[in-house]
Amino acid sequence: MVQHEPEISVLGAHLERLQRQHLYRRRETVDSPQGVELVIDGRSFLNFCSNDYLGLANHPQVVEAFQSGVLRYGVGAGASHLISGHSRAHQALEEELADFVGAPRALLFSTGYMANLGAVGALTDRRGTVFEDKLNHASLIDAARLCQASVRRYPHGDLGRLQALLAESAGKKLVLTDGVFSMDGDVAPLSALTELARRHGATLLVDDAHGLGVLGAGGRGSCEIFRQPVASPLILMGTLGKAFGTFGAFVAAAEEVIETLIQHARAYIYTTALPPAVAEATRASLRLVRTEAWRRDLLRERISQFRRGAGELGLRVLDSATAIQPVILGDPDAALAAAAALRQHGILVPAIRPPTVARNASRLRITLSAAHTASHVEHLLDALARLPGLPG
Ligand SMILES: *Cc1c(COP(=O)(O)O)cnc(C)c1O
DSSP states (O other), rough: OOOOOHHHHOOOOOOOHHHHHTTTOOOOOOSSSSSSSEEEEEEEEESSSSSOOOEEEEEEHHHHHHHHHHHHSOOOOOOOOIIIOOHHHHHHHHHHHHHHHTTTTEEEEEEEEHHHHHHHHHOOOOSSEEEOOOOOOHHHHHHHHHTTTTEEEEEEEEEEHHHHHHHHHHSSSEEEESSSOTTTBOOOHHHHHHHHHHHTTTTEEEEEHHHHHHSSTSSSOHHTTTOOOOOTEEEEEEEEESSOOOOOOEEEEOHHHHHHHHHOHHHHTOOOOOOOHHHHHHHHHHHHHOOOTHHHHHHHHHHHHHHHHHHHHOOOSSSSOSSEEEEESHHHHHHHHHHHHHHHHTEEEEOTTTTOOOGGGGGEEEOOOTTHHHHHHHHHHHHHOTTTTTOO
């Protein structure tokens, strides 16, 4: 057998190459709670890169529910759901989430990433075929790889191509799509996708990480705006770390789907349940999501304000009506320079570069929140107007 040398020196060379190509990623250490202002290294920044779309991550009622959850249940869940980690808090949250999205049942997962891995793995196998929009979130891409099914990717939103691919494959068919695409902010055509899935005997899994809580008068997300019930052939995956401001995720579907996940989803079975206090906090945030529609109204106002202003500046924004508002700059270096210049103005906006997006589609990815005020958005627009080298 050939013996290989440890390859740590190769890793070092690879990391240096990433640095030279300006593709090296670094973390920021935040000293404040999540909110529209973040404190980093003693300096306060205006935050336009959070997924806390409704301003619930540090809401007093959510914090209080978390604290009383800890007093009642302690911190750790202690085990997986199937052993002894499934608490009354988890059970109650699952029932409330199912009721919220109008599904027969919901099943909690520890993260959205794991929910996608678990659901895709449980619903197909190596004889099946998984269909993916090219712009799907990495967790959906990884889920299909892990389950070893054949994978067919269709160009973003190209339903004609999807139809052709569905027609030419046999066996179990599972179509995966983001509800709101995480880098472009556009919405998947769920009515047409559901119809296509139905016609070809396929199942449709919608990952609504960025739609749930935000879209629709009731906050029920992409399914609400397309009036699609969470019923066969559609399965919904929602995350709790974004608009809900807490942590975790769930899959909502028909009874048999949920029972299948409990039996077969490895990312459900072989992991510790999320802390019960997080479930209690999420129950509080779900109540706010349901009852405080004014948060969605405010967010919509900020989105319109930003789009109006960006249009006046001649910025290249995408056709997004959601909280995700990318400004396309093209070159990765241009995106990096713009993000650095905004940071100088005390504004945090991430530069999104390859491999997350195509090389010529590097961008600033601005995310808006109901917690932003009109003057926060004005401040951002002023700073964008002063960026060197931008059109406008
Ligand atoms: C954030 C995100 C996930 C992952 O959810 P986590 O709970 O953060 O693991 C999955 N899909 C999409 C589209 C996302 O944006």
